[in-house]
Amino acid sequence: MAVVAIYSVKGGVGKTTFAANLAWCAAMQSSRRTLLWDLDAAGGASFLLGVDPKKKKRATSVISKDIDPAKLIRHTDYPRLDLLPADESLRALDVQLAEIGKKNRIAKLTADLMKDYDRLILDCPPVLNELSSQIVRAADLIVVPIPPSPLSARALDIVREEVSAEGKKAPPIMPVFSMVDRRRTLHRDSILDQKKWPVIPSASAIEQCATHLAPVGAFAPRSPAARAFKALWTDIERKLAKG
Structure with missing residues (x-):
């Protein structure tokens, strides 16, 4: 069982896009009981x-x-893949967590959810606050999409700082190049700098x-994009297996 943020x-x-496609790969490619x-x-993931x-x-x-989360969980059109959807009430989630005062609320909720699933994929908002701190404490692996650009590289540095603040309990980070156009020099150079x-x-x-x-993968299974997501999920599974 594992939580991937x-x-x-x-x-x-x-x-x-990463979250929806990786959750699909977990369910369809690895035959995991998966909750997004x-x-x-x-x-967006629900959409x-x-x-x-x-x-x-x-x-x-x-x-x-x-x-009970089970009352909100929705089945999807794909075997083994369920969704716990978002709505606009989550706009105030950071305030809500602060009011509750429980630093591991997200971690405890994910632990409860994992009783019925093998893989839990978290589609996280782009925030740096109490919610992101709790997500770090709940995750077994953090996947960070990074378009090849200086601003994205800076964002990765910020994520690394936040995760490292958890000390020995910090989950591993997996940076992944996203939106790569190999016709662009900056993109090609970035990939050469980070070949792994x-x-x-x-x-x-x-x-x-x-x-x-x-x-x-559901409508263009032979496309380079589908193959890339499948390969990424294989890498994720390997990393989770290593602990």
Whole structure:
């Protein structure tokens, strides 16, 4: 059992696309019982999996333990893949966590959820606050999407500082190049500088996830983008196995 957080302090790096596609790979490629927990108020992961959130704004009720998460979990069109959807109530999640005063609330909730799942994927908002600190404490691995750019590199440094603050309990970080266009010199040079980092290309198939309301592996399984996500998930599984 493992919790994988898809996290960056910078928005627009492909985080939600990573979360939806990796959750699909966990369920379909590795045959894991997988839950994707959407913690971003924008609800992008729910959208990409074709799940319409219920109108009632109850996502924060899970955090306060006023409702059993099982009542909000939705099945998707894919075997072994479920979704705990987001809604706009999560906009105040950081304030809610501060009011609760429990530093490990997210970790305890993930532990409870993992009783029914093998893999829990967290789609995290691009924040640096109490929520991100709790996500770090809950995760077994943090995947950080990084488009090849100086601003993204700076965002990775910030994530590393936040994670290292947990000391010996800090989870490992896996940086992954996202939105890579090998025709661009900056992108090619960045990949050469970090040859061990996995690479997810900039591809029309990935953009079409929002059109098809499905992970790329579901509608374009032979595409380079689908193969890249599958390879990334294999790397993640290997890293989790090593502990």
